[in-house]
Amino acid sequence: MTENPSLSTAVPAIALNSGTTIPQLGLGTWPLDDAEVERAIVAAAEIGYRHVDTAAKYGNETGVGRGLQASGIAREDWFVTTKLDGGYQGDDRAIAGLDASLQRLGLDYVDLLLIHWPLPARDQYVSTWQTFIALQQSGRARAIGVSNFKPAHIDRLIAETGVTPAINQIELSPAIPRLEQRAYGAAHGIVTESWSPIGGSGDLLASPVLASLADKHGRTPGQIVLRWHVQNGLVAIPKSRNPQRMAENLAVFDFELDADDLATLDGLDQGPDAGVDSDHTGH
Template sequence: MSKVPTITLNNGVEMPRLGFGVWQVPDDEAVRAVGTAIEAGYRSIDTAAVYENETGTGQAIAASGVPRGELFVTTKLWNSDQGYDAALRAFDASLARLGTDYVDLYLIHWPVPQRDRYVETWRAFEKILAEGRARAIGVSNFLPEHLDRLVGESSVVPAVNQIELHPQFQQAASRAAHQRHGVVTEAWSPLGQGKGLLTVPAVATVARKHDRTPAQVVLRWHLQTGNVVIPKSVTPSRIRENIDVFGFELDDDDLAAFAALDEGRRLGPDPAAFG
């Protein structure tokens, strides 16, 4: 059984607070990595059409021996498939690659505001939700203005917004918008990228204090901040290490040290211009 706690989405669906991401994991390697993650206790797996590893992810899920109903599978619609009909076709293709009848969460990967099709795309998502082929629908990389518009022009509030979020880019404005609308914040690149964040002296100090690794204390910070988090690794020892973050708690001094790390600087693309 998984020891990961869940959070209740705005439609009543339960989502694990910590999952396993497969960004940049080749399809054949995803079979092994996802299999290792499920064996280690992860029950939430996050992929996307553009990652080109839905097939390997689905094969690992099928081979895991864990009942499908105990797993939480997320995938995402790529930018070139935005639009009502195109989104429906792309969703069918994702389901076929995953080898499943439904996903637990389907996300619009980027808003691509210059194409102005995300509201139309969302209508297709509402249809997918109504048909029960996705248990929840949401967005990724939406800025507060994109989210406000979507909520104002549709009948289903996104359950999740998955955004770049880590101690050096804490996204206070987006998190406030999510709270206002009842949207769960999910963090991608939760450990930053490369070793930069994990070698910051303040992070190392907190890690030593708790006899944990820098990655573990950063993930713990996310959980105590209220974020859902999806660390990614292909190294079995790290996969197991990243889920072992429930036996300790950061104190007020630790949280203050993390609060001071915010630089307000993105590592990934700007959602206002990307796509």
């Protein structure tokens, strides 16, 4: 395989409270199917990606596993995240859930296992977290965390189990900066990870502000947004099946936004009501 060490070594790693680390930028895989995601991961590996994010709900873990195998990259050099959704909450259902995910992925362990969303009306996320703790202790998940959780949900996890999530993966971009959740994470040693980091289906990338900053730095609007994530200490998982776009997304570690740039991007905040309702849905 053709290796690009200049890119693969350029991605910083962020420490997790589990004692492991996570590459600051990875490949999102929703909504790719098995065949698409296999091709995407092989292409991403050649570019320098070593971090891939999937979920049982995405229906593409088999393809992710095939892509990892076909990449020629050693297992220990990959950081693999999967998530278990509502069907695996409560009554130790997550044990069989992770076992099935590992079988589809063709792996003995995942680097990060997330509760996909809290679903507080069910009131099962604390018992699910207790099962996740056991799965981490068994070695089948190197780190455990949550997705689409609000601070109040995480407060309960910590209070009732004594174990703090390593990560909270949430919808986050300059338009939806989640300042409260980021501050909460920082105060509790929880890394914040951004899904839809470049704005998803919104019009963020069409913003004249981004066009101006892209012109200033000789970059694409998407690279400006991803650099904002990097400089804010966030982990970002942009999704793409296009190798050229993948390469652009990874090439954000060789320039800096200045304080004025960051302040300008912070001005794109659409307010606290933007984005999904994490009580009921999630990526």
